[in-house]
């Protein structure tokens with residue numbers, strides 16, 4: 014049984030149908046990439062899973078239980094963490110307070126402290142600036158804070174929405190390193206990216222989304238092989254991805 | 258989104274004609290019965306209909322909440338009174354009146370028009386900057402405007418007689434004056450909604466950014482609607498003033514705002530037919546409750562004062578409506594026009610939701 | 615010199631009550647972006663609780679505590695019964711709901727207690743003066759300043775140091791994200807309404823002991839004051855509410871001294887005109903924060 018399984022998911026924004034019958038699954042321990050151009054519906058997919066926008070039809074099953082009718086807080090409580098595109102930092106809170114909210118669901122004080130230490134080891138900059146306002150962080154630091162905060166909830170599925178967006182090339186490298194590392198440590202990840210080459214290099218499997226529907230799926234190799242179908246499209250995406 | 262055609266087609270007129278017939282019949286029956294109390298209730302209902310239609314023209318089409326409109330009703334009432342009170346009575350009614358104004362005496366129609374114009378001019382002047390605001394800020398600003406009007410009406414003793422009762426008005430308004438004007442305003446509100454201005458406003462209500470993107474000057478459209486609707490509310494104030502003939506500034510404050518909003522929300526602010534039905538239903542409910550209130554307080558069966566019971570029940574009704582049918586009884590498609598498309602109402606609330614998130 | 619000190623004390627005293635009014639209103643606004651027009655009625659509820667209990671032999675402190683609890687409870691009940699069902703509807707629906715709740719509570723007081731104002735027994739010593747280093751200070755001013763300061767400190771600690779406070783501040787920043795971290799919206803909102811009610815209760819006690827009586831519409835003035843204070847001070851932070859409250863308190867005392875009597879009547883109109891000007895030209899208020907209002911055009 015898959016950890017996460019979407020079948021025939023539709024999401025509508027008023028008159029616009031942003032997802033038209035999406036099927037997608039993520040196995041335990043996998044790193045799955047979801048790629049596609051701007052406006053393809055990647056963010057919408059993650060929002061639907063996280064319960065921010067409800068699917069109008071179809072089902073989303075997590076760990077054997079349907080979650081598509083649940084509220085986002087309850088979905089988070091089942092172990093799904095989303096790092097949104099805008100990073101969702103609370104600017105008027107300190108970095109430490111942001112992190113404390115990440116471990117909101119973890120009851121055991123000792124676990125919280127241990128996890129916080131691990132996160133600080135992984136992202137030393139956050140430790141240095143723990144007492145400062147999160148609004149003062151740079152884009153790259155905010156992204157680190159957002160991921161750190163998500164990790165503190167000890168998620169069973171980590172969803173990252175374009176973590177490399179708006180970062181400098183060195184930071185992009187660093188970001189993909191971190192993702193690779195998390196994956197190797199056994200974190201299940203659903204990664205949304207426009208930077209297709211980088212994402213495919215890390216992923217176990219990938220899905221290509223075009224205006225609300227899947228146009229390809231499979232291993233990174235299979236995606237690359239189907240390049241004749243999607244060549245023009247992927248080319249465009251790569252240019253867009255490397256610009257960022 | 259399908260663009261509705263600009264021409265008012267025959268089918269679109271059906272709901273309007275229907276509602277005119279209903280209200281016409283009510284007026285005729287009231288006249289035939291000749292019961293003074295019923296006559297009074299119905300006259301006030303028709304005046305309220307004008308007031309609520311005025312509010313609907315702005316609020317229903319633009320989607321902006323306004324608390325200010327009862328203030329415009331008040332301005333219309335006081336301004337028209339200033340012009341219509343006979344010169345002989347003015348010294349009694351307004352002892353501190355400026356000499357320059359003391360000699361003015363007009364008939365009802367010109368006085369009403371002056372009152373409405375003053376309300377509209379006031380709305381136009383203070384309203385322009387407010388039209389740039391949206392949502393919460395504009396609601397607060399309109400509330401502030403209501404308070405300002407109230408303070409001025411109750412403090413500018415020279416022309417309003419201050420917080421004391423203003424009297425000396427002639428009773429120009431009767432049932433059929435109110436009915437005639439209400440039916441005219443029904444048509445006006447309906448045409449306004451279908452006019453290109455109304456269309457622009459409704460587009461901005463559904464999506465401000467999209468409307469601006471296609472070249473609609475949203476601020477201007479809102480401002481024009483605000484001014485026109487203030488004119489209509491001012492008229493209703495003048496009609497009311499010359500029916501009641503003596504009143505205080507408190508008549509144009511929170512309680513009246515609450516009743517007017519209830520009428521609009523219960524019926525459905527997006528449709529003219531809904532608005533009209535809301536006025537009718539809330540009037541029936543209010544008067545029914547008042548009658549019960551009176552009989553209870555006379556018989557003394559209840560161990561407490563019953564004045565205020567009506568407002569309590571109306572408030573509960575309003576809260577229920579907002580929770581379970583926020584678009585009102587007649588939501589988006591005028592009652593009787595083909596079929597109801599509920600999806601449209603749902604879409605908008607969703608859009609509003611995601612905007613809030 | 616004495617006059618200056620008196621002015622400062624009066625301004626501090628009135629300003630601190632106004633700040634509490636504003637804080638109670640902003641608690642809910644920060645999270646739901648809802649201006650709760652029924653906020654003033656929480657103050658009325660606290661006042662009537664005081665009125666009802668004063669016949670009993672309970673000491674004033676107990677009466678006041680009960681009044682605060684009743685106000686907080688009423689606040690939570692209105693959230694549960696009226697605001698929660700409309701929360702997913704438009705902002706307008708929420709605003710009108712709060713207007714309806716306000717009418718409901720006012721008329722309930724009118725029907726079930728009394729349409730007329732009722733006197734509350736303010737302790738006599740409130741009206742006495744004490745001599746502090748040669749300056750006469752009224753006890754009521756001292757009580758007001760003391761209670762408000764303690765409340766402000768308590769609120770500050772709550773918001774800065776506790777998990778609930780952090781959650782509430784985060785909710786004001788980005789409620790959607792907070793829910794994505796597993797925090798249930800209902801819990802946060804109920805807490806905000808409860809705190810709002812507690813503040814209304816405390817401020818209500820101070821306000822009603824100042825005016826000496828309670829009536830169904832006693833909450834109107836506090837609501838308007840809070841509204842002005844948050845608009846002028848800034849709707850995006852608690853400090854905005856505090857600044858706005860003290861600013862308005864000082865302004866009120868100053869205008870009382872400076873304006874001629876016949877102009878004083880128009881004071882409220884002038885102040886509300888300022889509110890509109892602030893909304894239009896400086897929507898962030900005195901204390902700058904993120905923009906609360908979306909502007910077009």
Ligand SMILES: Nc1ncnc2c1ncn2[C@@H]1O[C@H](COP(=O)(O)OP(=O)(O)O)[C@@H](O)[C@H]1O
Pocket residue numbers: 026029031049050051052053054055056057058611
């Ligand atoms: N809140 C919204 N309201 C209306 N349309 C939206 C909203 N969010 C996204 N869309 C539309 O849905 C489509 C998919 O958007 P999105 O999921 O953000 O794409 P991606 O993340 O792949 O760039 C786009 O056409 C976008 O315009």
Ligand SMILES: [Mg+2]
Pocket residue numbers: 052055056057098
């Ligand atoms: Mg996206």
